[in-house]
Amino acid sequence: MTEPATGFVRTEMLDPLAPPERAGGPLVWLRANLFSSWLNAILTVISLYVVWRVLATVVPWAANGIWDATSLSNCREIRDELYGPGVPGACWAVIHDRWRQLLFGFYPKALYWRPILALAIFVVTVLPFLVPALPRRLMWMAPVAPFAIFWLLWGGSVWTPVLAMAGLAVIWGVWSSVGDRHGAFAGWVAGIVALVVIFLPVGRAFDAVLGTGETWLDALFPLAGNIGALLERALPASIQSVITREFGGFELSFIIGVAGIILSLPLGILLALGRQSHLLVVRVLSVSFIEIIRGVPLIVWLFTASLLLNYFLPPGTNFDLMLRVIIMVTIFAGAYLAEVIRGGLAALPKGQYEAADALGLDYWKSMRLIILPQALKISIPGIVNTFIAMFKDTTLVMFVGLLDPLGLSNSIRADQSWNGIYWELFLFIGALFFVVCFGMSRYSMYLEHRLARDRR
Amino acid sequence: MTDTATADTAPLMQVSDEIAIEIEAMNKWYGNFHVLRDINLTVRRGERIVICGPSGSGKSTLIRCINRLEEHQSGRITVDGTELSSDIKNIDRIRSEVGMVFQHFNLFPHLTILENCTLAPIWVRGVPRREAEETAMQFLEKVRIPEQSQKYPGQLSGGQQQRVAIARALCMKPRIMLFDEPTSALDPEMIKEVLDTMIELAEEGMTMLCVTHEMGFAQAVANRVIFMDQGQIVEENEPREFFSNPQSERTKLFLSQILDH
Numbered sequence: 001m002t003e004p005a006t007g008f009v010r011t012e013m014l015d016p017l018a019p020p021e022r023a024g025g026p027l028v029w030l031r032a033n034l035f036s037s038w039l040n041a042i043l044t045v046i047s048l049y050v051v052w053r054v055l056a057t058v059v060p061w062a063a064n065g066i067w068d069a070t071s072l073s074n075c076r077e078i079r080d081e082l083y084g085p086g087v088p089g090a091c092w093a094v095i096h097d098r099w100r101q102l103l104f105g106f107y108p109k110a111l112y113w114r115p116i117l118a119l120a121i122f123v124v125t126v127l128p129f130l131v132p133a134l135p136r137r138l139m140w141m142a143p144v145a146p147f148a149i150f151w152l153l154w155g156g157s158v159w160t161p162v163l164a165m166a167g168l169a170v171i172w173g174v175w176s177s178v179g180d181r182h183g184a185f186a187g188w189v190a191g192i193v194a195l196v197v198i199f200l201p202v203g204r205a206f207d208a209v210l211g212t213g214e215t216w217l218d219a220l221f222p223l224a225g226n227i228g229a230l231l232e233r234a235l236p237a238s239i240q241s242v243i244t245r246e247f248g249g250f251e252l253s254f255i256i257g258v259a260g261i262i263l264s265l266p267l268g269i270l271l272a273l274g275r276q277s278h279l280l281v282v283r284v285l286s287v288s289f290i291e292i293i294r295g296v297p298l299i300v301w302l303f304t305a306s307l308l309l310n311y312f313l314p315p316g317t318n319f320d321l322m323l324r325v326i327i328m329v330t331i332f333a334g335a336y337l338a339e340v341i342r343g344g345l346a347a348l349p350k351g352q353y354e355a356a357d358a359l360g361l362d363y364w365k366s367m368r369l370i371i372l373p374q375a376l377k378i379s380i381p382g383i384v385n386t387f388i389a390m391f392k393d394t395t396l397v398m399f400v401g402l403l404d405p406l407g408l409s410n411s412i413r414a415d416q417s418w419n420g421i422y423w424e425l426f427l428f429i430g431a432l433f434f435v436v437c438f439g440m441s442r443y444s445m446y447l448e449h450r451l452a453r454d455r456r
Numbered sequence: 457m458t459d460t461a462t463a464d465t466a467p468l469m470q471v472s473d474e475i476a477i478e479i480e481a482m483n484k485w486y487g488n489f490h491v492l493r494d495i496n497l498t499v500r501r502g503e504r505i506v507i508c509g510p511s512g513s514g515k516s517t518l519i520r521c522i523n524r525l526e527e528h529q530s531g532r533i534t535v536d537g538t539e540l541s542s543d544i545k546n547i548d549r550i551r552s553e554v555g556m557v558f559q560h561f562n563l564f565p566h567l568t569i570l571e572n573c574t575l576a577p578i579w580v581r582g583v584p585r586r587e588a589e590e591t592a593m594q595f596l597e598k599v600r601i602p603e604q605s606q607k608y609p610g611q612l613s614g615g616q617q618q619r620v621a622i623a624r625a626l627c628m629k630p631r632i633m634l635f636d637e638p639t640s641a642l643d644p645e646m647i648k649e650v651l652d653t654m655i656e657l658a659e660e661g662m663t664m665l666c667v668t669h670e671m672g673f674a675q676a677v678a679n680r681v682i683f684m685d686q687g688q689i690v691e692e693n694e695p696r697e698f699f700s701n702p703q704s705e706r707t708k709l710f711l712s713q714i715l716d717h
Contacts, residue, residue, distance in 0.1 A: 349560075349562075351558060351560055351562035352562060352564065354525055354558065354562060355556075355558065355562035355563075355564070356564075357523075357524075357525060357551065358523055358525060358551060358554075358555075358556040358558075358625075359551065359552070359575070359576035359580065359624075359625075359628065360548050360549075360551035360552030360576060360580045360628070361575075361576060361579060361580060362544075362548060365579050365580075369575060369579060370564055370575075373566050374564075374565070374566050377566065451566075
C-alpha cells in the first residue's frame with residue numbers, strides 16, 4: 001500500500017463550541033419584524049392606524065358604560081347627564097339586569113344551585129380524564145355522574161336515575177358474562193334481550209324528561225314505570241321537577257354542547273372504523289350515514305327533529321325536544337368526526353396494523369391499544385375543531401323553539417324597557433362562547449404538546 | 457460478515473423430526489399476477505432457513521403467508537399442527553405462536569419499550585402485568601438493551617429498535633420466528649448487533665425462517681438455504697453446497713451478483 005499524497009490524521013477531536021449570540025433588544029426586534037422593508041413599514045403604519053381607530057371607538061364606549069339603570073331609555077338619560085348628549089356609552093345595565101336569564105333561562109331562581117352543583121360534578125368527573133397527573137381513582141365518578149347530573153337538572157324522583165343505572169349495570173353484566181363464555185355475538189344478542197326486558201327503568205327515566213302522559217317509551221317499558229312508581233310510593237325521594245321548557249340560556253347551550261361532544265366522539269370513532277371495515281354491509285351503511293348526515297344542513301336536521309319526528313311517533317307522544325336536539329347534534333357532529341378520524345387512521349403506516357396482527361391481537365384490541373391511540377392523536381386538531389364548531393352551532397336550536405342565549409336576547413328585546421339593545425347582549429353572549437371555545441382550543445394544544453413530549 | 461457461530465456451537469442447533477410448518481402446493485395471486493407458484497416446503501422444529509432471491513421473487517410474501525398477513529388462494533399451510541383457514545380463531549392462535557420481525561421494525565411509537573414488549577402477553581395471553589414485565593426485562597437483557605426500557609421507540613437507534621422488535625416477538629414465547637429482511641433498513645454499523653442477536657437465538661434452537669441477503673449469516677447459522685425467483689422455489693440446499701456448488705443457472709447468476717463486489 002502506498003501512502004496517499006496528502007495524508008491527514010486527526011489526533012485530537014474538536015470540542016463543541018457555544019452557538020454565536022443572537023443580537024437582541026426591542027429595536028432589533030422592531031426592525032426585523034415590523035420595518036424590514038418599505039412595504040412592511042407602510043403596512044405596519046396602516047395597521048397601527050386601523051387598530052387605533054377601532055380602540056378609540058370601542059374603549060370609551062365600553063368604559064363609559066352605565067351599569068345601573070332600569071331600561072335603555074333610563075340608560076341614555078344617565079349617560080347624557082354624565083357625559084353630555086351624543087357621547088357614546090354602552091348600556092351594561094341590561095347584563096346587570098338579565099344575566100341570570102342569559103345564564104339559566106327560565107330555570108326556577110330558587111333552584112340555581114342545582115345546575116351549579118351539576119356543573120361542579122361534571123368538572124370533577126372529567127378532570128381526571130383530561131389531566132393525567134390527577135389520580136386515576138377519581139374516575140370512579142364517571143359511571144354515576146351522568147345520572148346524578150340528569151337528576152339534579154330535571155329533578156323528579158331519585159328512583160328514576162337509580163333504576164336507569166341499575167338497568168344499565170344489568171345489561172353490562174349480561175353482555176360481558178355471556179360474551180366471555182359464548183363469544184361476542186351471543187353477548188350482543190343477550191345484551192339486546194336484556195335491553196328490552198331489563199332496560200325498562202330507562203323508560204321511567206325518559207318519562208321524567210318527557211313530562212306527563214303515556215309515552216311510547218312507557219308503552220315499551222311498562223315494568224320500569226311501575227317499579228319506579230312503587231319505589232317512589234314506598235320510599236319517597238323526590239326533588240322539584242323542572243321541565244325542559246324552563247331550561248334556557250347558556251346552561252341550555254352548555255348541556256346540549258357537552259352532551260353532544262361526549263356522545264359524538266364514540267359515534268365518530270365507530271363510523272370511521274365502519275367506513276374502513278372489510279365487511280361490505282358495515283362499510284356501505286357507514287358511508288351512506290356519513291354522507292347523508294353531512295350533506296344536509298344542521299338546521300334541516302333540527303327541524304326534522306322538532307317537527308317531522310312527531311309524524312312518526314304515536315299520537316299523544318311527547319318526546320322531549322331537548323333530547324331530540326341532543327340526538328341530532330350528536331349524529332351531525334359524529335358524521336364530521338368520522339371523516340376527521342378517518343384521516344388519522346389513513347395516516348398510520350400499514351406496518352402498525354401488521355405488527356398488531358402479527359402479535360395475535362384481535363381486531364378490537366388492536367384498534368383500542370395500537371391504532372386508535374395513534375390515529376386520535378393525529379386527529380386532535382380536527383376533532384377539537386369539530387367540537388368548537390358544534391358548540392357554537394348549538395345556537396341554532398333557537399329556531400326550533402329552545403331558548404339558547406341568542407333566543408333569549410330576542411325575548412329580552414321584546415321587553416319594552418330593553419327594546420333596541422343589541423351590542424351589549426351580543427358581546428356578553430359572544431364572550432361566554434369565546435371562553436369555552438378558547439378553553440377547548442388551549443386544552444387541545446396542551447394535549448398535543450403533552451403527547452408529543454411523551455413520544456418525542 | 458459474521459463468524460460468531462463457530463464449529464463448537466453448531467451441534468447445539470439440533471433439528472428434530474417434528475414438523476413445525478408444512479406448506480403444500482400453495483399458490484397466491486395479486487389480482488392476475490401469480491406471485492407464489494406451487495410452493496412446497498416442510499420446516500422441522502429447530503431448523504434455521506434462509507430465504508434469498510431477487511426483489512419481487514415472492515420471498516417476503518411467502519413468509520407473510522405463514523402468519524396470514526397475506527392470504528393464499530390454494531394449497532395448504534399447516535403451522536404447529538393447525539391448518540390456516542379463514543377461521544379467525546386459528547389465525548389468532550397461529551399468530552400468537554409465530555413471532556415476526558419486520559424490515560421497518562414496526563414498534564408502537566406511543567408505547568415505551570417495556571410496554572411494547574408486555575402488550576401482547578398481557579392482552580393476548582392474559583399474563584399478569586408484573587409477570588409480563590419480568591419476562592420482558594429478561595428478553596430486553598438478552599438483546600442487551602434493558603437500560604432503555606422506559607424510553608420510547610423514537611429515542612432509539614435503528615439497530616436498537618430492531619433488537620426491541622425481536623424481544624417483543626420473543627415475549628410471546630413463540631415456537632417459530634419469521635424475519636422479513638430484518639437488517640435491510642439498517643446502517644452497516646448496526647447490522648452486526650442485530651445479526652448477533654439472531655445468531656444467539658438460533659443457537660438456542662429456535663425454529664427460524666429468515667428472508668435476508670446477509671450471506672455471512674446464512675453460512676453461519678442456516679441449515680438450509682432456499683433460493684426463490686419469480687414466485688417459485690428454484691433451489692434448496694444446505695449452505696455449504698448452496699454457495700460452493702449452486703446447481704441452477706439462475707442461482708449462479710444471483711450469487712455472482714451479490715457475492716462479487
